[in-house]
Amino acid sequence: MDISYILNHLGEDREDYYGAVAPPAFQSSNFCFKTVAEMREKLTRELETPFYTRGYNPTVATLRKKVAALEGAEDALVFSSGSAAVAAAVMSVVKSGDHVVCVQKPYSWTNNLLTKYLSKYGVTHTFVSGGEAAAFENAIQANTKLIYLESPNSLTFEMQDIEAIATLAMRKSITTIIDNSYNSPLNQSPIKMGVDIVLHSGTKYLNGHSDVVCGVVCASHERIMKMFAEEYMTIGSCISPHDAGLVLRGLRTLELRVNRSAETAKKVSDFAEKHPKIKNVYYPFSSKNSQLALAQKQMKQGGGLLSLVVDAKDEAAMERFCNGLTRFLMATSWGGYESLVFPLCALAASKSFENPLPWNMVRLYIGLEDAETLIEDLKLALDKV
Numbered sequence: 001m002d003i004s005y006i007l008n009h010l011g012e013d014r015e016d017y018y019g020a021v022a023p024p025a026f027q028s029s030n031f032c033f034k035t036v037a038e039m040r041e042k043l044t045r046e047l048e049t050p051f052y053t054r055g056y057n058p059t060v061a062t063l064r065k066k067v068a069a070l071e072g073a074e075d076a077l078v079f080s081s082g083s084a085a086v087a088a089a090v091m092s093v094v095k096s097g098d099h100v101v102c103v104q105k106p107y108s109w110t111n112n113l114l115t116k117y118l119s120k121y122g123v124t125h126t127f128v129s130g131g132e133a134a135a136f137e138n139a140i141q142a143n144t145k146l147i148y149l150e151s152p153n154s155l156t157f158e159m160q161d162i163e164a165i166a167t168l169a170m171r172k173s174i175t176t177i178i179d180n181s182y183n184s185p186l187n188q189s190p191i192k193m194g195v196d197i198v199l200h201s202g203t204k205y206l207n208g209h210s211d212v213v214c215g216v217v218c219a220s221h222e223r224i225m226k227m228f229a230e231e232y233m234t235i236g237s238c239i240s241p242h243d244a245g246l247v248l249r250g251l252r253t254l255e256l257r258v259n260r261s262a263e264t265a266k267k268v269s270d271f272a273e274k275h276p277k278i279k280n281v282y283y284p285f286s287s288k289n290s291q292l293a294l295a296q297k298q299m300k301q302g303g304g305l306l307s308l309v310v311d312a313k314d315e316a317a318m319e320r321f322c323n324g325l326t327r328f329l330m331a332t333s334w335g336g337y338e339s340l341v342f343p344l345c346a347l348a349a350s351k352s353f354e355n356p357l358p359w360n361m362v363r364l365y366i367g368l369e370d371a372e373t374l375i376e377d378l379k380l381a382l383d384k385v
Helices: 003-008 036-043 058-071 082-091 108-121 133-139 162-171 221-235 241-251 254-274 292-298 315-324 344-349 371-382
Strands: 075-079 099-103 124-128 144-150 175-179 197-201 215-219 278-282 305-310 340-343 361-365
Touching: 003 058, 003 254, 058 075, 058 215, 058 241, 075 082, 075 221, 082 108, 082 175, 082 197, 082 215, 082 221, 099 108, 108 124, 108 144, 124 133, 133 162, 144 162, 162 175, 215 221, 254 278, 254 305, 254 361, 254 371, 305 315, 315 340, 315 344, 315 361, 315 371, 340 344, 344 361
Parallel strands: 099 124, 099 144, 144 175, 175 197
Antiparallel strands: 075 215, 197 215, 278 305, 305 361, 340 361
8 A cells, every 4th residue: 555545544434424525433332232233243342443442442442544554554552642552562562571772872762661660560671782782682581571672762772683582583483563653654664574563653754743641552453452452551551542632643644754854854953963962963864974884774764863962061052052952942752843952961850861972962853843943952052052
């Protein structure tokens, strides 16, 4: 299926929806039946047919079909947050006594899941540098059941050789999970490279309008059925029909937004590499990135995120830079139409984050503004350092 068909037509039963161009949000918590026999039959297929919205909702089902197709997966589940998707996916694989090999510096709440939550229930873990597939192989133990990837991660954008690690995992009968949020389904296809489960923070590119928090898990129908019956229905972290409708709206422009953001981010990265007050640029498609060949092998283009290390004397100078930006909103997350700056020096105030990265580092998300406008804003703010 081509991308245009997936985004605009797949899963949209317009004949049943009175010809509505926009998929309706079925804002109903439950669904009724004419006979006991019909209710009994529906209850046996809660993932596939309307019974109770925690399990199945027509609006959510349309979103599931579209994201699964974009990832080349058989099926998908949509959650109320990206963290919920990560937790459900990991817990669907491991049990007490199992071991996880995880790439270093994953998303902070993935780190918390492994180090502070699952460790209470006898699930152990090993963090490894992801630059070489051999690091994963060396960390595998007899009880290793999961390899967790995040390629690239969302602060310094280190990548792993997805195909090599997936091949290693298949050889040893170990499940692989990857967080593909940085790329969106359009810029990287992990399932084609052999990964078992693909995660997304749908809050980011999939929604694209900074007004919905959600997460997605894509996998085989068999894995999704098992996850639905256990983690999904038990924890109950489902997305609302209204929010699912908003994400469907966002998907209409996914290709345009992802391409625009990536094109502008590359221009900003090129500018930053040449500026005398920028000490380092982290961006997968940077000409100075030691992993550029790997990025070109497994990614179609860079995303809209990049990080800069500013040549600042102290935190006051960093604050002058960040406060001096007028076209970048100071906020976390990414994937919307607006450009954002996330100063790592602000992390010192949070007990939820352990920040091993430089205080003079900022992460930029490049939205849909003109490149020249954003570059000029960065120039003026750098003059304040």
